[in-house]
Amino acid sequence: MSDTTSDLPEGGTFDRLKAKAKQVAGDVFDRGDLAAEGALEEASIDRADEARAQAADADRAETEAELEARLAENEIEAERLEAEVEEQRRREQVERDEARAEAQVEAQAETRQEAITQQEAAERSRASREQVEALGDRAEAEEEAARIEAQAEAAKANAARLDALDAETQS
Numbered sequence: 001m002s003d004t005t006s007d008l009p010e011g012g013t014f015d016r017l018k019a020k021a022k023q024v025a026g027d028v029f030d031r032g033d034l035a036a037e038g039a040l041e042e043a044s045i046d047r048a049d050e051a052r053a054q055a056a057d058a059d060r061a062e063t064e065a066e067l068e069a070r071l072a073e074n075e076i077e078a079e080r081l082e083a084e085v086e087e088q089r090r091r092e093q094v095e096r097d098e099a100r101a102e103a104q105v106e107a108q109a110e111t112r113q114e115a116i117t118q119q120e121a122a123e124r125s126r127a128s129r130e131q132v133e134a135l136g137d138r139a140e141a142e143e144e145a146a147r148i149e150a151q152a153e154a155a156k157a158n159a160a161r162l163d164a165l166d167a168e169t170q171s
């Protein structure tokens with residue numbers, strides 16, 4: 001209860017009985033002043049009880065208002081914390097998405113590099129095959145040239161023999 005009720009009459013059972021006794025004694029002894037004093041004390045006690053009840057109601061209302069204010073503050077804090085947690089989740093999701101995108105870009109770059117490396121190896125292999133084929137063609141051409149030269153030499157030798165035979169037969 002608040003301090004404003006401390007100056008009110010107590011209003012206990014004894015005080016009520018005392019006020020009632022004054023009223024009855026005033027009526028019995030035909031003393032209006034005593035009866036009025038008893039009635040006044042009883043009314044004062046009633047008003048004091050009402051004031052205490054109102055003060056208690058006001059204290060309860062104040063306590064409820066404080067609790068509601070605390071509840072509202074707690075709800076606001078909970079919403080703020082929830083928003084922070086959601087923002088943190090969003091940031092983490094963005095970081096995961098960025099990391100995944102980076103990994104994908106790196107994987108694509110590695111795939112491209114691997115394809116380039118394979119293409120270069122294929123080109124080197126093809127160039128080597130072409131070089132081997134060219135060397136083989138050259139060797140065949142040299143062999144063919146040597147064979148033709150040998151045939152030409154043989155033909156010259158035959159021609160020389162024929163010329164020699166012809167010269168012998170003419171002589």
